Amino acid sequence: MSNSWIGSSSQTLELKGLVSQIANTDAPVLIRGSSGVGKEIVAQYIHRSSDRAASGEFVAVNCAAIPHDLLESELFGHVRGAFSGAISDYKGRFRQAHGGTLFLDEIGDMPEQLQVKLLRIIQDGRVRPLGADKEIQTDSRIISATHLDMEEAIKVGSFREDLFFRLNVVPLFVADLRERQEEIPDLFEFFANKYASSHPPISLCPYSSALIMTYDWPGNVRELENFCQRLSIFYPGQKINVRSISQQFIPPGMRSIISEVAAIGSGSALPDLESIGLNAADYDSAAAQSETDSLHTLQDFDRWIGIGLEDLDVSEGLKQSMTEIEKRLISSALKLVNYNVSECSRLLKVNRTTLIDKINRYEIL
Structure with missing residues (x-):
């Protein structure tokens, strides 16, 4: 490292x-x-x-x-x-x-x-x-x-x-890296520049950007660096979509997330992840809810993810874009659960104290 x-x-x-x-x-x-x-x-x-x-x-x-x-x-x-x-x-x-x-x-x-x-x-x-x-x-x-x-x-x-x-x-x-996920975009960008060699550094499409924020990274920063180096070798200078590259280059746990999202998306009205920049865990969260939970139907989930990314300025870079997406997701999720922070943390699959920290940092409430 x-x-x-x-x-x-x-x-x-x-x-x-x-x-x-x-x-x-x-x-x-x-x-x-x-x-x-x-x-x-x-x-x-x-x-x-x-x-x-x-x-x-x-x-x-x-x-x-x-x-x-x-x-x-x-x-x-x-x-x-x-x-x-x-x-x-x-x-x-x-x-x-x-x-x-x-x-x-x-x-x-x-x-x-x-x-x-x-x-x-x-x-x-x-x-x-x-x-x-x-x-x-x-x-x-x-x-x-x-x-x-x-x-x-x-x-x-x-x-x-x-x-x-x-x-x-x-x-x-x-x-562990999974406990400080907000650092992943900066780390990926750093390693992309480190391994750029004679080509421009690799970058990620919105779907892939969301995916690396969702994955647990059991090998921590070392695994993220190895992943970035691998992609830089085989796809130099490219914008990476993990769904279209060789699966042998993707960690098994990440492949499972991709498969689960694909399965949830089939036969439903759920929009494509790449079009909204939403991370895969949120699809999984929606699919797992019972009828007594806050998300009763996929239509409710559609309303939640309607966070409006049409005006997102991607020229600000990966980190700023992901920060804005995260802010909008938290705001939408809070509205959906009537600003119940505990319910929101369960919905977003994030620790309650971490969510409170983000709410305060983004001045959402």
Whole structure:
């Protein structure tokens, strides 16, 4: 993933605010969140926002990617002849990060025997390379990250509780992409430009734009980036309609949404998604309502989605267009349920607090 931190959701803005408060301290930071949410991006941002960016490097180590028998040497270094194959001295990542930041990714996968050594280094800042007869003083800020449930790891004995408390001085959490969907257009545009190569960046038709906002992205930002890179390779410079491209390039979950929308649309008077820019979940929501719910008929649903996009100025770009569509959808849905926010959140399949945040931001009520 890119080392740029894109995002303006309430979750991301709050996180950036916390980072600004702790950037110029030396306090250890533990970043938690699902795989692919961008934990290393946050770590890099902390480093770049600190004075250490001028005095040292940002050095990253994936504790899960390096074989356990090599990880100790990778972290602490070794002297020539310390083991078979050690033909020269090696500084190790701790000393490489002297004056800067050491990022220990997937810290939850660190072998238990190394956890003891890491704990001591955090306490006194001294590293002993393999085969050396003396310790070396180091000065690196430690930022670690994990997708694991650390409390459970401590409970089963795979991670030391005392080390956890040393690392978790500043706890940060990065939310899943599905919890900050408003960032998807910006991220897609960023990745489209990143992978544009010699062609103009790819773009999405209204149907596809709505669809990527509906999809859950279980692989988070990493999955979105891979998707955008894939489309940029096979459809360079094109305006993408996901219904007309090879299905093997579309995530299975997204293919299911497309199929469900197609099934709902057949034999009904529902308008085409592309003509209104409505996301697929709203069709699914309408189809799932019982006769006792707010949406009694497809005719009611037709009235709800009559949000009037004829005057939409698409020249403002994807983000602005999607924002305006979202604003109009929320306004129409609120009117339909007589401004019952709880009912509206159920109708739109969005968390109530998230809906309230959007209502306030758009000044709808």
